[in-house]
Amino acid sequence: MDTFLPLRDDLRGRSAYGAPQLDVPVRLNTNENPYGPSPALAADLAAAVALAASELNRYPDRDATALRADLAAYLGHNLTPNQIWAANGSNEILQQLLMAFGGAGRTAMGFEPSYSMHRLISLATQTDWVEGYRENDFTLDPERVVAEVSAAQPDVVFLTSPNNPTGTALDLSVIEAVYEAATGIVVVDEAYAEFARDGVPSALTLLPGRPRLVVTRTMSKAFSMAGLRVGYLAADPELVDCLLLVRLPYHLSELTQAAARVALKHAPELLNTVGTLRAERDRLVSEITALGCRVVPSDANFVLFGGLGDQTVTWQGLLDRGVLIRDVGLTGWLRVTAGTPEENDAFLAALADVLREQLLRESQT
Incomplete structure (x- = not known):
């Protein structure tokens, strides 16, 4: 990077977020849903986009009113459209939250390893980052978490359920305890909520009476719409109104809103793939365990497995065999996305x- 450019000092030397995309037969590194839209959905998308295209000379609905109503209906829990906000992927949702409630002189807190964009967007918005403690099994100890939140009193607390990259879900009592200890907003990132095992509740149930609680979701995973870039949140209407102060005008295009509404109409069809992927995830957990690896129980569409020694050697060995998974930077651990049965077999x-x-090589030394 050109050192003569007047880049902010706090951004110098940093690397952009990204996952390597290599041309290999099996790509299981970015937690995408491997099942694309059906011909019927594709046809409806094309028709909706064609209709929207006839008015592209006009600005879109800046408040995405119809889309927010559809999202509220999808989520249920007696949510109303004014409790919903949508943006270009959940990352823009996170950015808007940090622009409104973080910034210079304020702090955000998360419990790593977790979704790295919580920290990166915090730093990009000049919000100081406080890293909380996660146990050796990647869970959160309620007493320790409450003590850390009480001591730091961050303006924004990030919780993830299920957590990326570990797949672990949070008990609602942990979220309740953190909310009571915090004075700032508490964001529960539920990007993978639809993949949770039966009986794992959503933080959406905790929204009533908690005006500082936010639950974020995405259409990228369960809806197979990673290329559409639509994320959203549910929160108190007053908190949603705060985001209008920092959103860009007309931030969601007419085409994006139209396509997202079509996808929501096809929700039952799209969510059928979730059951398939949950079964494949559970198969991965069972069979990776049988191979002698440590496996973290997962409520997401991916599995974190370890006990590998130098994980980069295993990662490269898989790549040499045409399989790309994710090295998330945890010593001895790798993450694999649940793909199609054929991809998982490979x-x-x-x-x-x-x-x-590796065992043969070790036996010879």
């Missing part, structure tokens, strides 16, 4: 081969 065969090769 991954499991490659992993078994890599582990056998």
